[in-house]
Amino acid sequence: MYEITIAALLTIITAATPLVYAAIGEMIAEKSGVLNLGVEGMILVGAVCGFATVHFSGSATLAILVGLVAGAGLSLIFAVLVLGFQATQVATGLALTIFGVGVSALLGQDLVGIAYDGLPKISIPLLSSLPLFGTLLFAHDIMVYGSFILVIATAWFLRRTRAGLILRAVGDSHDAAHAIGYPVIRIRYMAILFGGAMAGLSGAYLSLAYSPLWIENMSAGRGWIALALVVFATWRPWRVLVGAYLFGGITILQLHAQALGVGVPAQVMSMLPYLATIVVLVMISRDNNKIKLNAPACIGKPFHPTS
Amino acid sequence: MKSNIMQKLAAVLAAAMLFAATLANAEEGAVGFVYVGPVGDHGWTYRHDLGRQAVEKALGVKTTFVESVPEGADAERVIRKLASSGHSVIFTTSFGYMNPTAKVAAQFPDVKFEHATGYKRAENLSTYSARFYEGRAVLGTIAGHLSKTGVVGYIASFPIPEVVRGINAFILAMRKVNPDAVVKVVWVNSWYDPGKEGDAAKALIDQGADIITQHTDSPAPLQVAEQRGVHGFGQASDMSAFAPNAQLTSIIDDWNPYYIARVKAAMDGTWESTDTWDGLKQGMVGIAPYGDAVPADVRAAADAVKASIIDGSFHPFQGPINNQAGEQVVAAGETLDDGALLGMDWYVEGVQGESGQ
Numbered sequence: 235m236y237e238i239t240i241a242a243l244l245t246i247i248t249a250a251t252p253l254v255y256a257a258i259g260e261m262i263a264e265k266s267g268v269l270n271l272g273v274e275g276m277i278l279v280g281a282v283c284g285f286a287t288v289h290f291s292g293s294a295t296l297a298i299l300v301g302l303v304a305g306a307g308l309s310l311i312f313a314v315l316v317l318g319f320q321a322t323q324v325a326t327g328l329a330l331t332i333f334g335v336g337v338s339a340l341l342g343q344d345l346v347g348i349a350y351d352g353l354p355k356i357s358i359p360l361l362s363s364l365p366l367f368g369t370l371l372f373a374h375d376i377m378v379y380g381s382f383i384l385v386i387a388t389a390w391f392l393r394r395t396r397a398g399l400i401l402r403a404v405g406d407s408h409d410a411a412h413a414i415g416y417p418v419i420r421i422r423y424m425a426i427l428f429g430g431a432m433a434g435l436s437g438a439y440l441s442l443a444y445s446p447l448w449i450e451n452m453s454a455g456r457g458w459i460a461l462a463l464v465v466f467a468t469w470r471p472w473r474v475l476v477g478a479y480l481f482g483g484i485t486i487l488q489l490h491a492q493a494l495g496v497g498v499p500a501q502v503m504s505m506l507p508y509l510a511t512i513v514v515l516v517m518i519s520r521d522n523n524k525i526k527l528n529a530p531a532c533i534g535k536p537f538h539p540t541s
Numbered sequence: 542m543k544s545n546i547m548q549k550l551a552a553v554l555a556a557a558m559l560f561a562a563t564l565a566n567a568e569e570g571a572v573g574f575v576y577v578g579p580v581g582d583h584g585w586t587y588r589h590d591l592g593r594q595a596v597e598k599a600l601g602v603k604t605t606f607v608e609s610v611p612e613g614a615d616a617e618r619v620i621r622k623l624a625s626s627g628h629s630v631i632f633t634t635s636f637g638y639m640n641p642t643a644k645v646a647a648q649f650p651d652v653k654f655e656h657a658t659g660y661k662r663a664e665n666l667s668t669y670s671a672r673f674y675e676g677r678a679v680l681g682t683i684a685g686h687l688s689k690t691g692v693v694g695y696i697a698s699f700p701i702p703e704v705v706r707g708i709n710a711f712i713l714a715m716r717k718v719n720p721d722a723v724v725k726v727v728w729v730n731s732w733y734d735p736g737k738e739g740d741a742a743k744a745l746i747d748q749g750a751d752i753i754t755q756h757t758d759s760p761a762p763l764q765v766a767e768q769r770g771v772h773g774f775g776q777a778s779d780m781s782a783f784a785p786n787a788q789l790t791s792i793i794d795d796w797n798p799y800y801i802a803r804v805k806a807a808m809d810g811t812w813e814s815t816d817t818w819d820g821l822k823q824g825m826v827g828i829a830p831y832g833d834a835v836p837a838d839v840r841a842a843a844d845a846v847k848a849s850i851i852d853g854s855f856h857p858f859q860g861p862i863n864n865q866a867g868e869q870v871v872a873a874g875e876t877l878d879d880g881a882l883l884g885m886d887w888y889v890e891g892v893q894g895e896s897g898q
Contacts, residue, residue: 237747238748241743241747242747245740249740252736335609339579346583347583347782349767349784351768352768444736444739445736445738445739445761445764447735449579449582449583449760450578450579451578451582451609451733454733454735454737489727489740489741490744490747492727492744492894493725493726493727493750493894494748495893501730504728
């Protein structure tokens with residue numbers, strides 16, 4: 235039983251990590267007042283570019299970086315369209331997803347059918363050989379550690395730094411931020427690029443660690459789940475983390491429950507992750523005032539410096 | 542708020558127009574294909590697309606395909622678009638397209654429709670499927686010989702008769718070799734989600750399965766098997782590239798001859814509404830080359846089962862068959878008929894888990 239529990243928990247971590255990256259990135263973009271529905275597309279482009287890099291160069295580090303840059307590159311298209319040309323964010327974001335799905339399939343045509351061993355696990359000396367929690371906490375690949383650092387850094391950035399305050403100000407009232415002299419457009423560019431970079435990392439994790447291969451559309455809707463997580467977590471990094479682990483956790487546990495032969499219909503089991511994540515996040519975020527406090531007031535609204 | 546709704550509407554409209562533009566330039570008499578997954582899935586859809594390419598090559602007709610079409614309202618729109626843009630034959634290649642296909646077929650009597658794995662037919666709507674369960678019986682035989690724990694993990698998609706039948710055929714054949722064998726079933730409620738399929742494989746291996754098999758379309762479960770050092774079976778096409786050590790063999794779907802024959806019939810004017818259900822004998826179902834982990838005697842046993850299905854001396858669903866509760870439902874000497882197979886919604890003995898019915 236002990237082995238099964240540890241094994242299940244390890245699988246939960248790999249299931250949650252891509253959601254953490256994508257959702258945290260999207261959260262920062264939304265905090266600046268930009269809704270980017272292109273997460274799914276950016277994840278796929280990150281995934282295919284990361285996988286291509288590891289296949290041709292053999293370097294996992296380079297592959298992760300390329301995934302990051304590829305995601306950011308795709309988000310730059312979005313940024314130019316919505317910030318430069320004032321295009322509708324919702325339509326542009328959807329178009330970005332459609333574009334990302336297509337372009338990743340095109341780029342990956344020759345990569346289908348190739349296998350990769352997966353990111354190396356980094357065991358922290360001494361700690362990883364601890365009984366009980368050693369392998370659970372201290373023997374992961376670099377991207378799992380990175381996801382926790384990302385959440386801590388984001389929480390600190392938003393709450394404790396001046397730059398974070400300015401980002402929130404831009405998202406809450408771009409006119410006021412503009413009036414006191416902050417470069418609204420430039421800040422939003424950076425936020426969108428960060429969002430794209432994190433979606434790219436999420437994709438790189440999918441194709442390098444989660445299921446180390448490339449096949450079309452391999453993200454299978456995780457970009458949309460990340461988008462929903464941001465809203466249900468009311469734009470707060472720790473709740474995004476909770477939501478991602480809850481979703482990943484229940485997904486894995488219901489698979490285990492099915493394998494054990496628990497007498498619940500499979501359809502109900504498959505519903506559970508969605509249901510439980512929504513219920514829990516709505517419960518912890520049910521204070522209306524706090525939602526208003528955290529929700530970026532300018533989300534989705536175009537900004538024009540002269541108006 | 543209002544502008545928000547307008548923006549969303551505009552977005553949906555833009556996406557729809559973009560989509561329509563890609564289809565509108567199809568030529569008269571072209572052949573249309575609707576796929577549930579991407580053509581690069583290396584499984585189910587990939588094999589259908591090979592069939593499409595074979596049609597183009599053999600008959601020189603123009604073909605159109607739309608991939609990753611969700612099973613539901615979207616499918617109806619895609620099928621109607623194909624029908625109204627001059628396609629003469631349309632293949633819809635997933636069970637969930639049944640109702641949309643039937644609906645559109647009624648509106649376009651001059652267009653010929655072919656729906657895979659369903660049961661609704663009309664004057665201009667044929668159905669076709671492959672007796673995959675025959676292949677599953679061969680896989681089950683191999684698993685019976687090679688599984689040390691006697692536990693096989695089965696990653697399943699949706700609780701429809703097609704999938705339930707495959708599970709039953711597999712365990713019936715496996716228990717002929719190892720009477721104590723069980724199969725643990727995990728439903729992932731998706732045809733295609735590499736991450737989740739892989740997770741299901743991990744869960745099953747963690748719970749003692751030393752062979753996994755799947756009725757979902759990506760190679761991710763096999764890849765997990767390779768990493769964990771257990772064995773598995775590929776799905777729909779040879780997946781040994783992903784798991785050179787782990788893949789024991791794979792069921793191969795071969796739609797090429799059927800697709801060529803049907804399109805040719807439509808061109809010659811001899812097309813009729815039919816119900817095709819071919820298997821190992823006709824070559825619609827094939828078995829990939831055995832992996833190195835399958836020893837000679839097991840290969841011989843598997844080949845014998847395959848040969849006996851082809852020559853008709855053995856049927857994967859011949860009695861005696863017990864249900865999950867251990868009650869005999871098919872007596873010795875009897876065999877389930879096609880009607881019972883097509884509506885199969887119950888598990889045989891040896892299956893663990895809920896059938897979801």
